[in-house]
Amino acid sequence: MTTTAALSTDQSKLFFGNSHMFDLVVEIVRIDGEFSAKLLVERTGLPNSIVTSLMRKLRDADFITFVGTAPGERTRPHVINENPWWDAARQYA
Incomplete structure (x- = not known):
């Protein structure tokens, strides 16, 4: 069995153009369902500003879709x- 090392932040930046995109993408697939910025912040330890910025890039590239919120939900x-x-x-992952 071979093990794959995690990409370093430098490798993530080279491949994705961002030091943290790799961590975010891997965490999104691990969730396997609906996810939010808050959940990704909790699970990755990345600052909210980075997570929301990367999620915006993924949304703009049509990799993810906002599914709406219930009334009164944030x-x-x-x-x-x-x-x-x-x-x-x-x-x-």
């Missing part, structure tokens, strides 16, 4: 828009 749930990149992230 949490903004999102879901994955399936594509081969997510399959690769799942295999890694």
Whole structure:
């Protein structure tokens, strides 16, 4: 059995253009369902400003979709828009 080392922040920046995108993408696929910035902040330990900025980039690239909130709720749930990149992230995770 071979083990794969996590990408360093430098490798993430080289591949994704951002030092933390790799960590965020892997955590999103580990959740396997709806997720929010708050949940990703809790699970990755990244600052909210970084998580929301990266989520905006993923939304703009049509990798994730905002699914709406219930009245009175502040949490903004999102879901994955399936594509081969997510399959690769799942295999890694």
